[in-house]
Every structure is written in structure tokens, then in C-alpha cells.
Amino acid sequence: MNPSLAEAPDTPRAEPPRPGDTYVQSFARGLAVIRSFSADAPQQTLTEVAQRTGLTRAGARRILLTLEGLGYVTSQGRQFSLTPKILDLGFAYLSSLPLWNLAEPVMEKLVEDVKESCSAAVLDGADIVYVLRVPTHKIMSINLGIGSRLPAYCTSMGRTLLAEIDESALDALLHEHPPLRRTERTITDVTRLKSELAAVRQQGWCLVNQELEEGLVSLSAPVRDRAGRVIAAMNVSGQVNRTSPAYMLENFLPKLRGAAAEISQMLQRKA
Numbered sequence: 001m002n003p004s005l006a007e008a009p010d011t012p013r014a015e016p017p018r019p020g021d022t023y024v025q026s027f028a029r030g031l032a033v034i035r036s037f038s039a040d041a042p043q044q045t046l047t048e049v050a051q052r053t054g055l056t057r058a059g060a061r062r063i064l065l066t067l068e069g070l071g072y073v074t075s076q077g078r079q080f081s082l083t084p085k086i087l088d089l090g091f092a093y094l095s096s097l098p099l100w101n102l103a104e105p106v107m108e109k110l111v112e113d114v115k116e117s118c119s120a121a122v123l124d125g126a127d128i129v130y131v132l133r134v135p136t137h138k139i140m141s142i143n144l145g146i147g148s149r150l151p152a153y154c155t156s157m158g159r160t161l162l163a164e165i166d167e168s169a170l171d172a173l174l175h176e177h178p179p180l181r182r183t184e185r186t187i188t189d190v191t192r193l194k195s196e197l198a199a200v201r202q203q204g205w206c207l208v209n210q211e212l213e214e215g216l217v218s219l220s221a222p223v224r225d226r227a228g229r230v231i232a233a234m235n236v237s238g239q240v241n242r243t244s245p246a247y248m249l250e251n252f253l254p255k256l257r258g259a260a261a262e263i264s265q266m267l268q269r270k271a
Contacts, residue, residue: 154179
């Protein structure tokens, strides 16, 4: 595994309480406890949960026991872990939007045609979050599925989504989450990155060649709502030694843009 990918943002950070009558602190703490579990920490003791969330042991214990009573957490001895029921929370989001039901058969058809993996993602802060994935081959050193997160600045779908953010919001995001080098090709200079995003916005697609992981090349296009806003991105990705960037642009780009446009039109008809 690429060491830099092992540092992808899985570990939650405890957020300070926000003032105001609309902020339910106990609910926020419950979400922090859920997010403390990850591929690196699928099982945790009470002490570990408290440390990862910044809660007291007593507070973490109350939340864990509540989640256990609701069926979202299970315990064995001193170890706590999430149960499959936690997936209900994510699927509630996916099922609430018609886009994902519409997109899947279109993406499956595209994968059959190009014989490469296809994914769809949305932007969440400085990351992209995978909402659909139709794989063919294992092309990365990490496993990707629904809910997986990757940094937006060095991924094709991420740049497609970042390209639509207004300049002040983009500047704030890049200031808070400065680009980090993941391969020799990763663009970390903010000025150059913003220039790349401007090109993506103008041309309507994005190709990223081995900036996230050595050997990985990815091509993405936007999915738009009725108002023309980019609400998601979809990509085709493969190994550069099998599918060169030039081949991808010539053979995959028209098909990818056609699939993205088809999903956009279906979504607009449903709106």
C-alpha cells in the first residue's frame, strides 16, 4: 500500500461545541463515536473511543451503550464494534436521492463497454465520497466502496467538483487543507492547481494521471441538475500500463460524457 494513502482522512477529529439553541451536543457526540470506527480501528475499547473522540470515559460509555441498545454497536468483552445496521444510515441518504437509482444501470452499461471501473462521487468538504461504484479489476492498493473517501485535489472526480466552487470558498478550503504530495506527479502548488481547475471547468472533464497513486489514471465528467449545477461526478479509471491517458481521452471520454449527460437528463426529467 502506498504509505500516503494509509494517511487518507479516516480518523475523525472532535469538533468543538457550537453555540446556539439549534446545536444538539449529545447528537453530535454520538456521530463522533460512530465515526471513530474505521478500517484502522474496527474494534475499540471504551478508553480508545474516548481518546479518539475527545470525550470522557463516562460520556463515551453512555453513547456506546445507547448505540448498542439501538442495534448499531455490539460488544464482546471490552471490545466494541459497529454492526451491519449502521449501513442503514448511509443507504437512507442514497435511497432518498433518485440520482443513484438512475445512475447505476447507465454506469454498468459503460463498464461493459469500456471494460474499466466506473464510480460516482459527491464532494464533502475537502474529500470526495463514493456513492456508487461498478468495479472490473482491482486497480488500487486500497479497497474502494460506497462511503469511501479520497482527497478531492488529486482525484479526477474531486477536481471536477472543486472546479464548480466559487473562488473564495476554494481559497478557504485549500488554505485549511493544503495539497500534500502523494506521488511524484501530484500537483501541490495551489496556483497551478487552481489553473488546472479553471481548465476543468472550461472543458467539462478532468483527467488525472498518477497523482493519487502510482499507475492509476482516471477520467471524470460532471453530473448536473436541472439548474445546471454540478451535483456529482462520475469517472472511469484504470492502470496506466494497460490504458494510457491518450487512449482514455480518445476512446473513453466521449462515452463517459455521454453517460454523464444521460444521467443528468434522466435526473432533470425526474425533478
